[in-house]
Amino acid sequence: MTDNGKIEITFHGRGGQTAITASQLLAQLAYEESFKDAIAIPIIGAERRGAPIQAFTKLSRNKTIKTYDSVLDPDYMLIFDRSLLDIPRVLETIKSGVTLLINTKNPIDTCEFPENIKIFIVDATGICIKLGFMHSSGPILNIPMLGAFGQLTGFYNLDTMKKVIYSEYGEAKGKKNLEVAIEAYNSVKEVEFE
Amino acid sequence: MVEAQEDFTQERETKIIKGNVAAAYAAKSARVQVISAYPITPQTTVVEKLSEFADNGEMPGTQYIKVESEHSVMASIIGASTAGTRTFTATSGQGLFYMYEMVHWAAGARLPIVTTIASRGPAPPWNIWADFTDIISCRDTGWMISFASSHQEIYDDILMSYKISEDHEILLPKFVAYGGFTLSHTSKPVTIEDQDAVDDFLPPLPDERGWPHIFLDPERPMMHGNLIMPSGFYNEFRLKIHYTHTIAKQKIKEVTTEFERKFGRSYGNGLIEEYKMEDAEVAILNYGELAMQMEEAVDDLRNEGYKVGCVKLRYFRPFPVEDIIQIANKVKVLGVADRATAFGSPTGGPVSSEVKAALYGSGASTKILPIVMGLGGREVSLEQQKNQLKVLNQLNETGELPKDMIEGTFWDGLLEVD
Numbered sequence: 001m002t003d004n005g006k007i008e009i010t011f012h013g014r015g016g017q018t019a020i021t022a023s024q025l026l027a028q029l030a031y032e033e034s035f036k037d038a039i040a041i042p043i044i045g046a047e048r049r050g051a052p053i054q055a056f057t058k059l060s061r062n063k064t065i066k067t068y069d070s071v072l073d074p075d076y077m078l079i080f081d082r083s084l085l086d087i088p089r090v091l092e093t094i095k096s097g098v099t100l101l102i103n104t105k106n107p108i109d110t111c112e113f114p115e116n117i118k119i120f121i122v123d124a125t126g127i128c129i130k131l132g133f134m135h136s137s138g139p140i141l142n143i144p145m146l147g148a149f150g151q152l153t154g155f156y157n158l159d160t161m162k163k164v165i166y167s168e169y170g171e172a173k174g175k176k177n178l179e180v181a182i183e184a185y186n187s188v189k190e191v192e193f194e
Numbered sequence: 195m196v197e198a199q200e201d202f203t204q205e206r207e208t209k210i211i212k213g214n215v216a217a218a219y220a221a222k223s224a225r226v227q228v229i230s231a232y233p234i235t236p237q238t239t240v241v242e243k244l245s246e247f248a249d250n251g252e253m254p255g256t257q258y259i260k261v262e263s264e265h266s267v268m269a270s271i272i273g274a275s276t277a278g279t280r281t282f283t284a285t286s287g288q289g290l291f292y293m294y295e296m297v298h299w300a301a302g303a304r305l306p307i308v309t310t311i312a313s314r315g316p317a318p319p320w321n322i323w324a325d326f327t328d329i330i331s332c333r334d335t336g337w338m339i340s341f342a343s344s345h346q347e348i349y350d351d352i353l354m355s356y357k358i359s360e361d362h363e364i365l366l367p368k369f370v371a372y373g374g375f376t377l378s379h380t381s382k383p384v385t386i387e388d389q390d391a392v393d394d395f396l397p398p399l400p401d402e403r404g405w406p407h408i409f410l411d412p413e414r415p416m417m418h419g420n421l422i423m424p425s426g427f428y429n430e431f432r433l434k435i436h437y438t439h440t441i442a443k444q445k446i447k448e449v450t451t452e453f454e455r456k457f458g459r460s461y462g463n464g465l466i467e468e469y470k471m472e473d474a475e476v477a478i479l480n481y482g483e484l485a486m487q488m489e490e491a492v493d494d495l496r497n498e499g500y501k502v503g504c505v506k507l508r509y510f511r512p513f514p515v516e517d518i519i520q521i522a523n524k525v526k527v528l529g530v531a532d533r534a535t536a537f538g539s540p541t542g543g544p545v546s547s548e549v550k551a552a553l554y555g556s557g558a559s560t561k562i563l564p565i566v567m568g569l570g571g572r573e574v575s576l577e578q579q580k581n582q583l584k585v586l587n588q589l590n591e592t593g594e595l596p597k598d599m600i601e602g603t604f605w606d607g608l609l610e611v612d
Contacts, residue, residue, distance in 0.1 A: 024381045028210045031383055038210065040381040044236075066490040068376050068483050069575040 005061030007155075008071040012090050013080030013141070016049040022078065022142035023055035028164050029146065030059045033156040037065045049137055052084055059155075074098055078149060080124075080141050082106075101149055101188070103141060110193045119191040122148035122184050133180045140180075147181030148188035158185060199251050204389040213345045213377035216384045217284060217310045217370075218243035220352035222253055223392045224308075225399060226282040228274035230259040230267045234289035235322045236374035237312040241284055264289040268296030268309075275305040276418065278404020280356065283307075286374060287314035287321075287328045294332075300367045301336025301435065303418075304407060306359035307367040308352060312378040313482070315570035323571020324373030326482060326534040330510070330544045336435045338368040338442060339511040343486040345382040348372055350459055351508075353392060357449045360397050362406055364442050366435070373533070375571060376483045387457060395456050439512040446509065465514035467506040470496065471524055474503030476586040478529035478565075479521070481507040481545065484574055488531075491579040502583045507545060515552040522553055522560040527590045529582060529604075531565040533574070542566065542603045563589060567606040578607055 009026065013019025020042040027038035041056040056071040074093055079102040084090050094100065096116040102108065103124040113119065128139030143165070150156045161181050166174040202225050211219070217240045221229065229248070231241035248258040259270055267283050275281045285293060290311060300307050311329045315321030329339060338358070342348040348370065355368045372378065403409065409416065422428050443465060450464030461467055469489045471477060480488050485506035492504050505521050507514075522528050532543025541547040542564020550562055563586060568574040585596045585604065598605050 024210070027381055031210055037383065040210070042375075042379055044375050044379055065382075066486045067576050068380060068487055069573055 005063065006065075007059040007061075007076070008074050009057045009059070009076040009078065010071050010074040010093060011055040011057070011078045011080070012084045012087075013053055013055075014049075014084070015047040015051045015053050016135075016137050017053075017080045018135075018140050018142040019053055019078070019080050020055045022080075022145055023057045025142060025146055025164065025168070026057045026149070027059070028168070029150070029156040029160055030057075032160050032164055035059050035155075036062050039065050039068070041068065041070070043070070052087060052090075076101065076149070076153070078145050079103060080145060085112075099152070101145065101152060103145060108191045110191060115193070120148065120152045120188050121191055122188040124148070124184060127180055127183045127187070131176070131180050131183065133176060143177045143180045144184035147184035150181075151185045151188050152190075158182060199254060202253060202389055204386060204392075206385065206388040206391070208383050208385045210381050211345070211384050212239060212379055212381050213342075213348050213372055214239040214284075214312060214379070215243050216345050216349040217352060218247065219384070219386050220349040221282040222247050223349075223387060223389065224280065224282070224353060224356050224396060225393070226253075226256060227279040227399065228257045228259065228271065228281045230261055230270040230274070230281070230283050232261055232264050232267045232285070232289065234264070234286050236314060236378040237284045237286040237289070237310070239378070240310060240312070244282075264293040265296060268293045268300060271307055271309075272296060272300050272303065272305060275300070275307050276303065276404075276408055277410045278400045278402070280360075280399055281307050282309070284310040284312065286312045287316060290328050290332070291316070294335075297332055297335045297337065299419075302431070304365040304435075305367055306356070306365055306405070308355045308359060309367070309369050310348070310352065311369050311371040312374045313371050314374040321570040322374060324376045324482070324533065324568065325570050326371060326373075326532075327569075329369055329371040330534045330536075332369060333511060333544070336366060336439075337511065338366055338439070338509070340368070340370050340509050341481040341485075341507065342370055342372040342377065343481070343483050343506055345377060345380075345384045346459065347461065348377065349384055349386065350453065350457070350461070353387075353395065354446075354449050354453050356396055357452075358442065358445055360400075361445055364438055364445055365405065365407065366438055366442070371482070373483050373571075391456065395453070443509075443512050443514060443516075446512075461508060462506065463517065465509045465512075466517045466521065467508060468521065469504045469506070471503035471505065471521060473501055474525050475501040476527040476529070476583070476590050477503040477505060477521065477525045478531055478579075478582060478586060479505040479507055479545070479549065480531045481510070482533060484531065484533060484568065484579070487574070487576060488579050491576055491583055494576075494580055495583050500583065500587055502587065510545065510548075513548050513552065518549055518552045519556045519558060522549070522556075522558045522562075525560060527561045527563060527586045529563045529565050529586045531567060531582065531606075533568040535566065535569065540602060546603075561589065563595075564603040565606055566603055572607060574607065582606060
């Protein structure tokens with residue numbers, strides 16, 4: 001956890017789930033919302049579809065970001081695939097004070113997590129299937145995950161999402177993106193701890 | 195296919211882009227006339243983005259040549275530059291090694307070619323991540339070599355490179371190197387400057403008469419690449435390249451000052467950039483992105499009461515000997531951190547060897563601690579860099595060396611193996 005208006009986010013997905021693109025779009029969204037600086041850091045290896053992948057975004061409200069290293073103590077974690085929570089290096093970073101956003105349609109058993117964390121869930125896969133927001137090998141999860149993330153953090157609103165999405169993908173493709181973002185924005189839920 | 199626009203257009207804007215994309219935008223802003231390309235990780239997205247610009251009609255008149263190898267990339271760029279055009283390409287690691295024969299040729303022919311290097315570790319074992327051993331291997335080619343430590347600096351330094359290289363007193367090719375993935379594939383805000391402002395900053399594109407010393411013109415026949423006997427001018431040609439490197443330092447300083455005046459971004463004196471060195475007792479010199487990250491480490495340790503500073507080395511060739519002597523005299527211990535190897539060297543990595551050579555006979559009594567780290571992209575974290583500063587501080591206060599000293603060099607961040 002960091003101070004100085006610095007916010008660090010980790011993305012955990014599987015190859016093809018568009019988590020790396022999400023880390024870049026988040027940097028754009030925050031920068032558009034007058035954060036002073038942002039950096040998106042993908043961890044690149046020889047990933048294939050389905051292999052676990054990781055990316056980081058660092059945001060700062062008032063300082064230039066000078067570091068390029070990994071985020072080991074995130075403020076937020078975006079889990080694109082629930083099965084990744086079985087991986088030790090992912091679990092290790094779930095510490096007191098962190099907020100998780102998990103893509104799942106099933107309830108979460110809070111006993112599996114440490115106390116003093118927050119968990120939000122959104123059925124990003126379900127939204128993509130329902131609205132036909134798919135690429136050749138599956139749902140495009142970056143937009144619904146970012147829609148949900150915007151609602152739970154308040155870092156950016158739907159107007160900013162529209163602006164960034166339209167400038168990135170054009171209006172024709174952007175409309176569907178925005179529809180998916182709105183659906184996720186409105187359906188993200190906080191999980192109550194027992 | 196989009197209809198080609200009539201001219202290069204660009205309004206000043208800040209975009210969140212990858213380091214590689216910043217390099218491509220710089221080539222576009224510089225109105226390069228010929229690009230020759232062959233893909234290699236982690237450089238590939240530089241030439242991909244440029245091919246997109248060319249295909250979209252955003253670089254009207256620019257020739258984009260696809261060839262079958264890096265050797266042919268530099269060969270074709272040499273041809274294009276000889277004909278009197280502003281040229282650009284990018285490569286990495288093994289691609290640079292394959293290009294190497296032509297790299298020497300470009301400098302020997304005094305062609306102002308600018309090439310970016312997304313540096314990666316040499317194979318084997320195969321490695322695609324940040325390691326400057328690739329560009330360091332071009333030390334004696336005659337090219338000027340600079341390092342960028344941020345996304346914005348990639349864009350800015352490419353623009354400055356054309357102004358330095360094409361100066362009629364210089365006319366030498368130049369590499370701009372930055373770490374593979376650490377800068378090439380991370381995304382940050384980069385300001386792309388207004389086309390008119392860049393046009394105003396850079397020298398005009400060469401006209402049909404080409405460069406002053408070398409051209410392809412049937413009206414003015416000239417012999418190229420001829421054999422020269424040992425009694426001929428070979429030694430004197432080499433001396434001229436050497437001499438040009440010595441005067442390039444002043445040119446680099448002038449261009450950096452002019453860039454700052456025009457665009458408002460400063461890069462020290464052009465050759466080095468000092469950070470909190472005024473009252474520092476120990477300091478560390480880095481190049482590339484870790485030089486930027488080190489500034490944060492210095493800030494953190496200063497908050498804990500340590501009198502530390504850091505220096506960013508911007509140029510490896512020409513090497514800023516005078517500045518190195520000056521900064522060494524400011525501190526008691528100077529760490530020199532290399533993300534590159536100089537196998538068997540008794541004086542540390544390639545840059546620390548240069549630093550030691552620069553200080554020899556200068557009268558400086560500064561203790562130099564060579565550090566080798568982060569090879570093949572092994573992560574060098576902020577915490578690790580803070581620890582390096584503490585190691586230097588301890589060396590200064592107690593004379594105690596770190597435990598991972600191997601033949602006079604601190605190999606930092608090694609795995610715990612037997």
